[in-house]
Amino acid sequence: MPRTRLSLLLSIFGALAFLLALLSIVDILVPRPYDGVVLETDAPGSLRVREVLLGSGAERAGILPGDRIVGIDRTVLRSTGHAAALLARRDIGDSVPYLVRRGESLEEVQVELGRRFIGSASYLFACLLGFSIFGVGLFVRSRQREMRAAQIFFLLSALFLLFLVCRLRPASYGWIDGFVLEAGALALVLLPASFLHFFLVFPTPVPLRPRGGEADFASRRRRWVALLWLIYLVPAAVAALAWIAELRGVAGIRFIAGAPAASWWVLGIYFLLGLAALRINASRLTDPRQRRGVGLVLFGTLLGLGPFLAIAVARPAWLHTDPLAFAALVPLALVPITFAVAIIRFGLLDIRVIVRRSLFYTAVTALVAVVYAAALGLFNAFALGSRLAASPYFPLLLTLAVLLLFEPLRLRSLAWLDRFVLGDRWRLQEEVRELGRAISAQVDLQPVVRELVERLPRMLGLHFAALYLMRDGELVREAGPDTLPERLASIPGLHEALAERRTLVRLADLRNHLAGSAEAVRCLDRLEPTGVEWVTDLTSPRRRIGLVLLSAASGQIALGEEELALLDSLFGQAAIALEASLLLAERTRQAELERELEIASTVQSELLPRQLHFGPGWRVAAICRPARHVGGDFFAELPGRNPESRAIVFGDVAGKSVAGALRMMAAHEALQSLALTHRDPEALFELVNRRLHGAGGKKSFVALAYLAATDDGGVEYLMAGQPELLVRSRDGAVRGLPLQDHRLPVGALREGRYVLSRAPLEPGDLILGYSDGVIEAQSPSGEFFGDERLAETLSAAPPEPDGAIAAVLGALADFTRGSEPYDDITLVALARGGEGEA
Incomplete structure (x- = not known):
């Protein structure tokens, strides 16, 4: 039968069962x-008396259990419906003649009619x-409307409703x-088949579709259908x-609650x-949570239905x-209780239930209060009229009993609720809090990631x-399965x-x-096939940290508002x-980099000569200040054109910091090595140009200046991208030395x-050579130091x-007023006269 048609039939049957149960209760209360x-009830149509209510007209008339009502109001009865019609013509308080058969004798008695109410405490409990x-x-x-086990369970519950409400009612x-x-x-009669x-x-359905490679699927399906027919036909x-035997008068046919004893x-x-x-199906389960849930159902069914049967x-x-x-009905209450607990706690039938703990606490407190009030009422009823009740201390003792017994009983009940009904949720909350404390105690990234990614799936039952x-x-x-991007x-x-x-x-x-957002949808499309169900953002007050992705649950722990709030708090701690x-x-990497830069600065400073020799009668001073830890400026002493002469070169490499320092060292090495074999400055610069240009990169060039003393006390110089040299005469006048027409930095072009x-x-x-970091130094307002200010200072x-x-x-310090320098600064000063060393 198609599932949709079966679902419709079950809905109709459930509605009819519910209406019949209501009709049974209303009929008793009217x-x-x-x-x-x-x-x-076990002798339908016989009008045999099973019980006579205390204080009723039948009891006062002397009618006894076992008697048979033959007639009412001097009319012979044909059925219970005929008796109901005769009584309906009378009013409450009327006295009506009854013809009663007791054994072999007939007796007429007068019965005073009272108000009808035949519901007993046990029947109300059965309802x-x-x-x-x-x-x-x-x-x-x-x-679970389409799950077969859920459909059969609904049928079973409707049959239980009909039996308990309609069959166990007192007959009238x-x-x-x-x-x-x-x-x-x-x-x-239908209960046994639906039960089996x-x-x-349950809990694993019988597969009614062919498995991969299965050849005998049709025969297996036929066997299953035949078994179901047999299960339902036997009862x-x-x-x-x-x-049929009872209708034919076969002796020994016994009825119990309206059904044959054989049923x-x-x-x-x-x-x-x-x-x-159920026991066999439970042994095949691999999920320990489901095994515990099925075990609870097995326990409740055995202890509930066993005593009743x-x-x-x-x-x-x-x-x-x-x-x-x-004695028969109270154990039966274990059936709905254990099923409800198994669904809430263990998620049987693949049902997730999110119930607030406060709602459970309120219900349990109310139940304990009702039980306690009933116990106090019984105690008070038994004590009424006794010496204890007459004692002036009785109210005080009763109050102390309430105070001393109610609260411990309530707390024990709530503890039982936490442990057995909400056990998984309570453990989840404790583990989340513990994980939060563990994460907060870590300062290293790896333990934090491990705690978050490894423990969280185990706690929440995630894949x-x-x-x-x-x-x-x-x-x-940073962590997660390789199936994720x-x-x-x-x-x-x-x-x-x-x-x-x-x-x-x-x-x-x-x-x-x-x-x-098309871009966001594409991102989600990449995540959806991998099984991601939950997403949250890790963000601190200062910056975005990352994302946490959670899969669907492999177990049955449902995330309610309290659990989500705990997880949000956990992820907040994780983000921090x-x-x-x-x-x-x-900071560690920065400290390591700073240490490395300090070492590089030391190495770079050691490349600069402590003393410069220029020639007899010359005094020389030079300084190089990098804008960062290391820089791209340098100065050096090279062999002159003659064997005994010396030359000074200073340069400014394109780039700053580490990149500039590396290029500076390359230029310094090229100059030093090539100057040993090529003392002519023009040839030297051409060779260095080809080497630096061949090193590649758009910024592999360096601005150079070359200075050497001549025999007549003058200087020869070669400028390749550096600013003009300034000469300060003895009277303080400052002039610039002429520059060549072609003075491109070395390495800028191949030739x-x-x-x-x-x-x-x-x-x-006095001659002053300088890098462009001097004239391009800026004040806090953005003004450049400039050529004029340098000339005035000199x-x-x-x-x-x-x-x-x-x-x-x-002058530079006063001008910049402590502002961070933008470029390296190099100064080289040479003065003619006196001894030639400086």
Whole structure:
């Protein structure tokens, strides 16, 4: 049968069962004239008295259990409906003649009619039990409409409702009475088959579709269908044969609660077979949570239905006798209770239930209060009229009993609730708190990632968790399965949507929210096939840290508002811990880089000569100040054109910091090595140009200046990209030395032409060479130091090289006022006159 048609039929049957149960209760509660006789339900149509209500007209008239009502109001009765019609013509308080058969004698008695109410405490409990079981079945079906086990469970719960409410009701006159009683008896006949059917397909259904490569699927399906026919036909056939035998007057046919005793034996056999099937199915489960849930159902079914069946077969009269009926009905309450707990705690039938703990606490507190009030009422009733009740200390003792016993009982009940009903949720919350404390205690990234990604799936029953961290503007997978993308684009819209929610968001909800962003939808399309269900953003108050991805649950722990709030708090702590770890790693790398730069600065400074030799009668001073730890400026002493002469070269490499320092060292090495074999400055610069240009890179060039003394006291110089040399005469006048027409930096072009120039000098003249970092130094307002200010400073400076350099540095410091320098600064000063060493 198609599932949709079966689902419709089950809905109709459930609605009819519910309406019949309501009709049974309403029929009992409607006020009407009543004699106080409760008829025997196991002898339909015989009008035999099973019980006489205390204080009723029948009791006062002397009617006894076992009597048979033959006539009412001097009319011979044909059926219970005929008796109901006769009584309906009378009013409450009327006295009506009854013809009663007792043994072989007939007797007429006068019965005063009273108000009809035949509901007993045990029947009210049976109604509550029936509706509770039906409520669980209705809830299961509403959550899993197409699951076969859920459909059969709903059918089973509806049959239980009919039996408990319609069949266990006290029998009276009236067609409604007979109709609902027969419906309850029919439900009892159908119960065994549905019971066994359910446990054959629960918790794992019988596969009704071919498995991969299965050749005999059709025969297996036929065997299963034949088994179901047999399961449902046997109870019906046994009941039908018993009813036929009873109609034919076969002796020894016994009825229990309106059904043949043989049907109860069939129910007992099916009960044992169902429990065996459930035990076998449970042994095949691999999920320990489901095994515990099935074990709970097995426990509740065994201890609930077992005593009920035993009492119904061995002591059938107990089912209609208060308070003995409670011995059979109270254990039956374990069936809905264990099923409900198994669904809530273990997620049986693949149902996730999110119930607030506060709601459970309120219900348990109310239940304890009702039980406690009932106990106090009973105690008070027994103590009424006793010496204890007459004592002036009785109210005080009663108050102390309330204070001392109620609160411990309530707390123990709540502890039981936490441990057994909400055990997984309570453990989850404790583990989340413990994980939060563990994460907060870490400062290293690896333990934080390991705690978050390894422990979280075990706690939540997930297939996996994954962590992406922001690196260089994109999200890089730090931990998680290889099925996830290695990198994800950092999409502002996605980040804003997650930051707006500030909680775990389902991937499907996020897709609906970001439907207008094609880039975000593409990102979600990459994640969806991998099994990602939840996404959240890791963000600190200072920056975005990354993403956490969670899969769907492999177990059945449902995430409610309390759990989501705990996880949000956990991820907030994780974001702070990860930020601290990242900051520590960055600071460590920065400290290592600073140490390396200090070493590089030391190495670079050691490349600069401590003393410069230029020639007899010359005094020389030079300084090089990098803008960072290391720089691209340098100065050096090279062999001159003659064997005994020396030359000075200073340069400014393109680039700053580490890159500039590396190019500076390359230029320095090229000059030093080539100058040993090529003393002519023009040839030297051409060779260095080809070497640096061949090194590659658009910035592999260097601005150079070459200075050497001539025999007549002048200088020869070659400028390749450096600013003009300044000459300060003895009287303080400053002039610039002429520059060549072609003075491109070395390495800028493959072929460069460099021309050496000469300039005469007078004794006492001072030459100042400098890099562009001097004239391009900036004040806080952005003004450049400039050529004019340098010339003015040099004019007022002392005539000695050291003094001149100190004057320029002082002027620069006053001008920049502590601003961070933009470029390296190099100064070389040479003064003619006196001894030639400086």
